[in-house]
Amino acid sequence: MSYISLDVSCQEDFIEVFMAELAEIGFSTFQEKEDATGLMAYSEENQIIEASQIEELFAKYKEFTQASYQLGSVEKENWNEDWEKNYEPIEVEGKILVRASFHPPKEGFPFEIIVTPKMSFGTGHHETTYQMLNLMYEMDLKDLNILDAGCGTGILAIFGGLKDAKHLDAYDIDEWAVDNTKENFSLNSIDENSYNIWQGEVESIPNQQYDLILANINKNILLEDIQYLQKHLSDEAYLMLSGFYEKDVKDILNECDKYSLNLVKQSSRNKWSALLLKKNA
Numbered sequence: 151m152s153y154i155s156l157d158v159s160c161q162e163d164f165i166e167v168f169m170a171e172l173a174e175i176g177f178s179t180f181q182e183k184e185d186a187t188g189l190m191a192y193s194e195e196n197q198i199i200e201a202s203q204i205e206e207l208f209a210k211y212k213e214f215t216q217a218s219y220q221l222g223s224v225e226k227e228n229w230n231e232d233w234e235k236n237y238e239p240i241e242v243e244g245k246i247l248v249r250a251s252f253h254p255p256k257e258g259f260p261f262e263i264i265v266t267p268k269m270s271f272g273t274g275h276h277e278t279t280y281q282m283l284n285l286m287y288e289m290d291l292k293d294l295n296i297l298d299a300g301c302g303t304g305i306l307a308i309f310g311g312l313k314d315a316k317h318l319d320a321y322d323i324d325e326w327a328v329d330n331t332k333e334n335f336s337l338n339s340i341d342e343n344s345y346n347i348w349q350g351e352v353e354s355i356p357n358q359q360y361d362l363i364l365a366n367i368n369k370n371i372l373l374e375d376i377q378y379l380q381k382h383l384s385d386e387a388y389l390m391l392s393g394f395y396e397k398d399v400k401d402i403l404n405e406c407d408k409y410s411l412n413l414v415k416q417s418s419r420n421k422w423s424a425l426l427l428k429k430n431a
Contacts, residue, residue, distance in 0.1 A: 281424035304331030392424035
């Protein structure tokens with residue numbers, strides 16, 4: 151399988167802006183350049199992204215910053231080799247260590263998650279994943295049924311498993327993300343009888359209820375999917391959302407209000423936000 155690649159050169163302050171904008175037009179995986187001079191964006195070749203969409207996006211920001219891009223393609227194996235050269239362990243508030251299998255363990259962390267993300271989103275590097283993990287750390291997840299919607303690497307579901315969740319369901323539209331999640335579950339010794347992972351969209355969720363649903367997806371998809379996700383929340387269950395900017399929180403909360411989803415906690419980190427909501431009976 152090959153992936154569309156977009157090599158973006160821009161000022162550091164605009165890296166996350168372009169990430170969010172590119173996600174809106176179909177790019178699904180991002181990697182900041184080590185020297186903070188831009189980012190790499192990737193999408194499956196079967197994802198329809200018109201060159202005109204990219205041109206219009208960069209024209210939109212022309213008066214605000216200097217930015218350029220180069221469109222190309224990359225084989226997944228080559229991308230993974232490049233990722234391994236640049237990937238560094240992540241420390242979440244001194245509580246959670248996220249590392250690859252080729253990194254040595256590190257003492258002093260209550261939890262350690264091993265992730266080999268390949269083309270999948272969710273290493274803990276991005277502000278949204280970081281915040282989701284931090285919010286989950288503060289919750290009692292023992293014996294809960296958890297759904298990871300748009301699982302990417304499976305990092306959030308894995309953390310649920312490490313915190314003694316009863317059952318874990320996870321799905322993603324990307325076949326490679328599903329394979330990657332299964333691999334990462336194995337790396338973290340999650341009991342094979344305690345989870346189910348599949349390829350699909352929100353409509354593929356089985357007819358059952360969850361105590362906690364996790365969704366770290368971009369704003370537009372969340373606004374479409376909340377109506378479906380809330381149907382699978384048991385009474386007094388929690389919905390945790392991220393993948394959007396602080397300025398988008400109002401739109402997300404307005405949608406959640408339609409389904410009696412009340413805000414419990416909000417966090418922000420470098421202009422990105424995460425929300426924990428509770429479903430009222």
